[in-house]
Amino acid sequence: MARLQLRRGRHGGGGVTPAANPARGASTPDAARPHGEPRATDDVALVDLLDRLLGGGVVLAGDITLAVADIDLVYVGLRALISSVDSAKRAGAPIP
Amino acid sequence: MIYLYAITEPGAIVPECRGLDDAPLAVARSSGAAGLYSTHECLERRPQPEALWRHEQVIEAAMDAGSALPARFGTTFADEEALRAALERDAPRLAEQLERLQGCVELAVRVAVPDRPEPVPANGRAYVEAKLSRLRRHEAIAARALAPLRELAMRARSDEARAETEEICASYLVPRDWVERFAEQVSLLAAQNPDLVLSCTGPWPPYSFVELEAAA
Numbered sequence: 001m002a003r004l005q006l007r008r009g010r011h012g013g014g015g016v017t018p019a020a021n022p023a024r025g026a027s028t029p030d031a032a033r034p035h036g037e038p039r040a041t042d043d044v045a046l047v048d049l050l051d052r053l054l055g056g057g058v059v060l061a062g063d064i065t066l067a068v069a070d071i072d073l074v075y076v077g078l079r080a081l082i083s084s085v086d087s088a089k090r091a092g093a094p095i096p
Numbered sequence: 097m098i099y100l101y102a103i104t105e106p107g108a109i110v111p112e113c114r115g116l117d118d119a120p121l122a123v124a125r126s127s128g129a130a131g132l133y134s135t136h137e138c139l140e141r142r143p144q145p146e147a148l149w150r151h152e153q154v155i156e157a158a159m160d161a162g163s164a165l166p167a168r169f170g171t172t173f174a175d176e177e178a179l180r181a182a183l184e185r186d187a188p189r190l191a192e193q194l195e196r197l198q199g200c201v202e203l204a205v206r207v208a209v210p211d212r213p214e215p216v217p218a219n220g221r222a223y224v225e226a227k228l229s230r231l232r233r234h235e236a237i238a239a240r241a242l243a244p245l246r247e248l249a250m251r252a253r254s255d256e257a258r259a260e261t262e263e264i265c266a267s268y269l270v271p272r273d274w275v276e277r278f279a280e281q282v283s284l285l286a287a288q289n290p291d292l293v294l295s296c297t298g299p300w301p302p303y304s305f306v307e308l309e310a311a312a
Contacts, residue, residue, distance in 0.1 A: 018103065025228045026179075044206075044295055044297060045297045046145060046148070046298045048204040048298075048300070049148055049152060050143065050148065050150075050268075051255065051256075051265075051302070052166075052202070052204075052300060052303035052304060053143070053148055053151060053152070053166075053168065053169040054143060054168070054169055054170075054305065055303075056166070056168065056303030057165075057166045057167050057168035057169065057303045057306060057308045058103055058165045058166065058167050058168065058193075058307075059168050059171070059173075059188075060100065060103070060168075060171060060179075060182045060183070060186065061117070062168065066213075
């Protein structure tokens, strides 16, 4: 069963789904997004963000130190949430 | 110490939002690039979700105002002088990247391929071989399913498959104006591949498409 989850959970963030931003012409999705109250974090988005923040980005010659043990804890504590949009709706979860 | 969020154009304005621990943002400027940072007496650089989202939010604010390269989480310098020295040293490469990545965002796509019945591995070696074979099969299936996305991206790259869920992951560098078309294409691919589960998050700053290592 294939289901599409096009969304972006982040604090004050909006979604990528075209339906969520129907009035946008050539403007960027980001420009329409308010920087407001934190929303419930999204597990899949957080894991995608984690991969990128910790494994990507510019490494400018400075000090990069992370609490290494805590990285393991953060990963262990996350579940990649894959569910169909239908079942998420049935469960009453908000779909951005 | 100072904490770095992003590399921006030399003339970039300071975004109004706050950084980690609600610290105000500042900019260190060099000839080819600037560094967006905040100053801290002490800073717990643990990758907790709050801090990660705040780091991300600052980069997005910078990208709203102009070209910006996301810094890896946890980058610190002793002081502004140290940051400026690093910027000067890498100015040509940073300036080139700022221009190349201007107006582009990153989209993350994942493909979950359903398991098919397999014999129980007889031993540890068979287990590992079966896992590897499954990974190769999933990679091939995902590559075929996602091939049309390549046309809608400046660049694409395969990422590490997820260990737990065995999902195949890929990142795409996409001009902002193409994001909706990209999203529509992902919807279409999901419909065309009913046995797969597709997931797409973003847009993100182009973390996976910056050149990582600067000269020491």
